[in-house]
Amino acid sequence: MTRDLYIRTIEQHPDKIWDFIIIGGGATGLGAGVDAASRGYDTLLLEQYDFSKGTSSRSTKLIHGGVRYLAQGDISMVLEALEERGLLRQNAPHLFRNLKFIIPSYEWWGGPFYTVGLKVYDMMSGRLDLGPSEYLSREEIMDAIPNLVQDELKGGVIYHDGQFDDSRLAINLAQTIVENGGYVLNYFNVTGLLKDQEGMINGVICTDEETGKQYNIYSKIVINATGVFVDDILRMDEKKHRNTVVPSQGVHLVLDRSFLTGDYAIMIPRTSDGRVLFAVPWHDKVVVGTTDTLVETACIEPRALDEEIEFILTTAVKYLRKAPSRKDVLSVFAGLRPLAAPEEEGQETKEISRGHKITVSLSGLITIMGGKWTTYRKMAEDVIDKAEILGGFEHIPCVTRNMPVHGFVKNINRKDHLYVFGSDLTKIRRMISENPKLGEKIHTALPYLKVEVVWAVRHEMARTVEDVLARRTRALFLDAAASMEMAPIVGKIMGKELGKRRSWRKKQVESYLKTASGYILN
Numbered sequence: 001m002t003r004d005l006y007i008r009t010i011e012q013h014p015d016k017i018w019d020f021i022i023i024g025g026g027a028t029g030l031g032a033g034v035d036a037a038s039r040g041y042d043t044l045l046l047e048q049y050d051f052s053k054g055t056s057s058r059s060t061k062l063i064h065g066g067v068r069y070l071a072q073g074d075i076s077m078v079l080e081a082l083e084e085r086g087l088l089r090q091n092a093p094h095l096f097r098n099l100k101f102i103i104p105s106y107e108w109w110g111g112p113f114y115t116v117g118l119k120v121y122d123m124m125s126g127r128l129d130l131g132p133s134e135y136l137s138r139e140e141i142m143d144a145i146p147n148l149v150q151d152e153l154k155g156g157v158i159y160h161d162g163q164f165d166d167s168r169l170a171i172n173l174a175q176t177i178v179e180n181g182g183y184v185l186n187y188f189n190v191t192g193l194l195k196d197q198e199g200m201i202n203g204v205i206c207t208d209e210e211t212g213k214q215y216n217i218y219s220k221i222v223i224n225a226t227g228v229f230v231d232d233i234l235r236m237d238e239k240k241h242r243n244t245v246v247p248s249q250g251v252h253l254v255l256d257r258s259f260l261t262g263d264y265a266i267m268i269p270r271t272s273d274g275r276v277l278f279a280v281p282w283h284d285k286v287v288v289g290t291t292d293t294l295v296e297t298a299c300i301e302p303r304a305l306d307e308e309i310e311f312i313l314t315t316a317v318k319y320l321r322k323a324p325s326r327k328d329v330l331s332v333f334a335g336l337r338p339l340a341a342p343e344e345e346g347q348e349t350k351e352i353s354r355g356h357k358i359t360v361s362l363s364g365l366i367t368i369m370g371g372k373w374t375t376y377r378k379m380a381e382d383v384i385d386k387a388e389i390l391g392g393f394e395h396i397p398c399v400t401r402n403m404p405v406h407g408f409v410k411n412i413n414r415k416d417h418l419y420v421f422g423s424d425l426t427k428i429r430r431m432i433s434e435n436p437k438l439g440e441k442i443h444t445a446l447p448y449l450k451v452e453v454v455w456a457v458r459h460e461m462a463r464t465v466e467d468v469l470a471r472r473t474r475a476l477f478l479d480a481a482a483s484m485e486m487a488p489i490v491g492k493i494m495g496k497e498l499g500k501r502r503s504w505r506k507k508q509v510e511s512y513l514k515t516a517s518g519y520i521l522n
């Protein structure tokens with residue numbers, strides 16, 4: 001992934017007409033990029049910040065059918081998500097973990113009730129299932145999760161779902177686009193749409209955020225995959241376009257692993273506000289969340305509200321014996337769900353379908369919104385199928401169902417934190433053996449090594465200190481304070497790799513500290 005080379009090539013061919021330009025480098029856009037490029041289309045993806053800087057790095061990290069959606073009766077969505085869960089396990093095993101979830105029951109009827117529901121969930125997974133759900137006695141639950149509040153505990157149910165690393169998958173998808181002949185550019189902001197004499201969209205106006213240089217790039221089809229920002233792009237096409245997406249904020253708190261030891265996650269199916277709450281072990285920490293708060297406007301760095309933090313902590317205290325408080329929070333992160341605006345007035349956000357929606361504007365702009373990480377591949381297949389018809393292309397069948405994602409490898413040693421690199425791990429190890437200094441840790445609180453910074457710059461298009469600390473490694477999400485202490489070292493290594501001056505490094509570190517301070521609770 002060589003940003004400068006791609007920009008040079010675009011400059012050398014100003015009249016080139018791409019088959020597809022995809023705006024947005026989150027799960028939706030990257031998925032669409034992989035699908036289009038792997039069908040053989042000339043594909044260019046443009047992301048205004050970094051890949052997965054938006055919602056796609058801020059998920060609960062689950063690849064799941066959605067037990068809650070089953071309870072809501074959204075059977076077709078659960079079936080689709082369960083199938084996609086199985087396909088991701090097959091195509092990106094290096095990032096997928098089969099995780100056991102326990103639903104503790106404090107009512108006598110809870111165990112049998114959920115056991116029946118989860119048997120249906122198992123059946124719906126078909127041949128792609130991850131393992132059977134089963135009822136566990138009070139003693140078995142206490143053995144599995146010693147940290148669980150035990151008063152009144154009656155028993156519980158265990159079931160399986162998937163877990164992943166969202167922004168690592170995003171980077172791997174970007175690499176997969178490139179391997180299939182497509183181009184991806186981060187820090188390329190689309191500021192306008194180009195139209196032909198008939199008013200049909202035939203390209204985009206965009207700016208390289210690093211140089212300020214503006215480009216007109218042409219394509220047969222433009223796909224708007226900008227998550228909570230889809231309406232901004234729609235208004236570039238049609239000034240008075242009404243809002244089609246409602247942003248709904250979800251917050252997570254990250255705690256030390258001592259709050260939830262063992263290999264199991266906890267799922268609370270009905271909190272006091274009627275939502276689901278998860279406590280999930282992730283990269284040797286525990287992620288607890290989430291909330292669902294409607295917000296007026298979308299922004300790229302949403303901030304957790306005090307009431308959201310309080311809600312998560314007070315709910316967690318009911319279930320975790322070691323009660324977490326604000327001072328135990330290592331990181332707090334918020335994300336915005338791009339929910340398709342409700343069809344009925346007064347509908348609550350937790351009731352709005354998580355299914356995706358594809359629209360085509362009169363100008364030919366294709367917009368894809370909603371959905372979830374779990375179904376990114378199917379969403380991509382759907383949108384490219386539609387785009388083929390609109391663009392007058394002869395149909396080329398989708399090939400991603402059985403296509404490995406970059407990094408695919410079967411044998412994974414999860415004890416070594418570098419496992420997320422999958423097939424790239426051999427090359428990373430070689431770099432360390434050639435230069436042992438690269439094997440040094442950056443901070444005692446987190447496992448990350450200097451080699452990961454170098455690798456991220458050379459092979460994963462990391463351009464800023466934040467790219468490395470938030471999305472190539474997950475330091476910001478796992479321990480925000482430690483990540484702030486890592487920033488000067490990361491800045492120094494990156495500055496050297498990118499050939500930047502000292503002033504660049506200083507600005508980078510300052511900017512990172514400002515962003516990261518929003519992930520710390522005072």
Ligand SMILES: Cc1cc2nc3c(=O)[nH]c(=O)nc-3n(C[C@H](O)[C@H](O)[C@H](O)COP(=O)(O)OP(=O)(O)OC[C@H]3O[C@@H](n4cnc5c(N)ncnc54)[C@H](O)[C@@H]3O)c2cc1C
Pocket residue numbers: 023024025026027028029046047048049050051052053054055056057058059060061062063064188189190191225226227228229248249250251290300334335336337338369370371372373374375
């Ligand atoms: C709290 C929370 C928890 C979730 N948990 C899960 C989960 O556990 N499992 C699951 O399957 N799903 C989960 N989801 C849903 C999932 O994360 C989202 O559906 C998915 O990440 C949305 O991806 P996206 O690409 O549509 O949006 P985004 O990731 O926001 O990507 C859109 C991108 O478009 C870019 N962009 C915007 N405007 C422009 C422009 N003008 N030019 C160029 N680029 C532009 C943005 O910078 C952004 O990077 C969760 C969501 C939230 C909020």
